[in-house]
Amino acid sequence: MNTQEMVQDLNSKFQSDSIRFGIWENSDLPTIFVANKYCQGAVSVFGAHVLSYIPAGQQEVLMMSKASHLAAPKAIRGGIPLCWPWFGGDPQPTHGTGRIQFWNVTAVIREADGSDTICLTLSIEEPHRLDASLKVNFGKKLSITLNTVNQGDTAFVLAEGIHTYFSIGEISQCFIHGLGGAKAENRVDNTEFVAADTFGFEAETDNIYYSTSAITIEDRAWNRKILVEKLNSNTSVVWNPWIAKSQRMPDFGDEEYHNMVCVEATNCAGAKIELAPGRAHSITQLISVL
Numbered sequence: 001m002n003t004q005e006m007v008q009d010l011n012s013k014f015q016s017d018s019i020r021f022g023i024w025e026n027s028d029l030p031t032i033f034v035a036n037k038y039c040q041g042a043v044s045v046f047g048a049h050v051l052s053y054i055p056a057g058q059q060e061v062l063m064m065s066k067a068s069h070l071a072a073p074k075a076i077r078g079g080i081p082l083c084w085p086w087f088g089g090d091p092q093p094t095h096g097t098g099r100i101q102f103w104n105v106t107a108v109i110r111e112a113d114g115s116d117t118i119c120l121t122l123s124i125e126e127p128h129r130l131d132a133s134l135k136v137n138f139g140k141k142l143s144i145t146l147n148t149v150n151q152g153d154t155a156f157v158l159a160e161g162i163h164t165y166f167s168i169g170e171i172s173q174c175f176i177h178g179l180g181g182a183k184a185e186n187r188v189d190n191t192e193f194v195a196a197d198t199f200g201f202e203a204e205t206d207n208i209y210y211s212t213s214a215i216t217i218e219d220r221a222w223n224r225k226i227l228v229e230k231l232n233s234n235t236s237v238v239w240n241p242w243i244a245k246s247q248r249m250p251d252f253g254d255e256e257y258h259n260m261v262c263v264e265a266t267n268c269a270g271a272k273i274e275l276a277p278g279r280a281h282s283i284t285q286l287i288s289v290l
């Protein structure tokens, strides 16, 4: 089944007055497009990857790189990559296999409050028998919940991340609030530190914070504040590649670091999840513009 046939099949099953399937612009990505009274949005079936979230009366909240690959099997750069069932570069591929596979669309639900929920699933056998399910609700907030079930006979150590790229006006005028006092690991220079209540960006930033708190992104350039809440997530990652790393990424513009910051709900590093056979775990990120 080619992309167009997949889109037609999905529309025959799920199209509604607020949901339609199509192909993401200039790509080969079968995509769910949502438009309701709260917002507009888009989710790629490849990677179960949220590509867009535009609250009513607001501008785009997510950053998509203009240089991103936009076809399987390469990961999409921007939006909300799902890092699953591991986080980071060991083993390869970096951030696991969930974001580079096609998921199954299992349901599209118009909720009583007028929001829309998209449900997708993925089952893998390696490196362990795991079932993943993703629920994305486009409503007053954008809610992303990733659930994992250990279908194997032995325990599995799960690491995961909802790796959200936020669109901002200028990184040097962007400040992060809410992590004050958290133990943190700087993954650029491999040092540990305690987070400040508020911090900005002056260089490549790749920090893991041992914190369950909500985070506010203050975008002074666009005079916007974005609230990033989470559930069942013991670590948060804040990342901006800055100059040199941006130049090393072929799927990211050299100057695009100015206009993005990643704030990620994760369970990684020293906070991985030990999942016993038959047990489940879910992680949620909630995004809203204040």
Ligand code: TA6
Binding pocket: 075, 088, 094, 095, 163, 206, 237, 239, 262, 264
């Ligand atoms: O979350 C931060 C991070 O782990 C960085 O180290 C950087 O590698 C980023 O993710 C992007 O990873 P990717 O595999 O998408 O290039």
